[in-house]
Amino acid sequence: xxRNLLGLLVVLTxxxxxxxxxxxxxxxxSIALQPGDVSGLLKCARSGDIQTVIRREKSSDxxxxxxxxxxxxxxKTLGATDAYYAAYGQTSTDCDxxxxxxxxxxxGGLIAGLVVTFKVTRCPQSEPAHLRAx
Numbered sequence: 001x002x003r004n005l006l007g008l009l010v011v012l013t014x015x016x017x018x019x020x021x022x023x024x025x026x027x028x029x030s031i032a033l034q035p036g037d038v039s040g041l042l043k044c045a046r047s048g049d050i051q052t053v054i055r056r057e058k059s060s061d062x063x064x065x066x067x068x069x070x071x072x073x074x075x076k077t078l079g080a081t082d083a084y085y086a087a088y089g090q091t092s093t094d095c096d097x098x099x100x101x102x103x104x105x106x107x108g109g110l111i112a113g114l115v116v117t118f119k120v121t122r123c124p125q126s127e128p129a130h131l132r133a134x
Contacts, residue, residue, distance in 0.1 A: 044089055054072065090109040094108045
């Protein structure tokens with residue numbers, strides 16, 4: 001995952017402006033890539049919540065782990081509350097392309113997504129039209 005995992009293929013999804021009733025049931029993992037979204041691909045072992053991904057990376061690539069931890073801390077200052085990384089490959093070798101043991105280029109197929117949820121204190125839709133950013 002150290003080969004610019006976040007630059008390889010990142011899908012950043014922001015979840016906000018949900019009603020209070022839905023806020024407790026929505027997690028980054030629940031809206032991340034799911035097996036049904038990527039038919040024919042296997043979930044990579046390095047998938048997981050952000051803390052798990054950072055912890056696993058520490059054992060193989062301290063530099064990447066530090067970078068991911070710093071980025072997570074930065075997101076948290078912007079209101080991030082949860083993050084989940086999901087990767088799927090055609091084979092385990094494709095999944096290894098994201099790690100230091102891999103070549104950085106999957107041969108069969110690979111898709112990765114990172115979902116980060118943020119706490120939103122005010123929804124843009126609730127602002128008067130003349131105050132909204134365009």
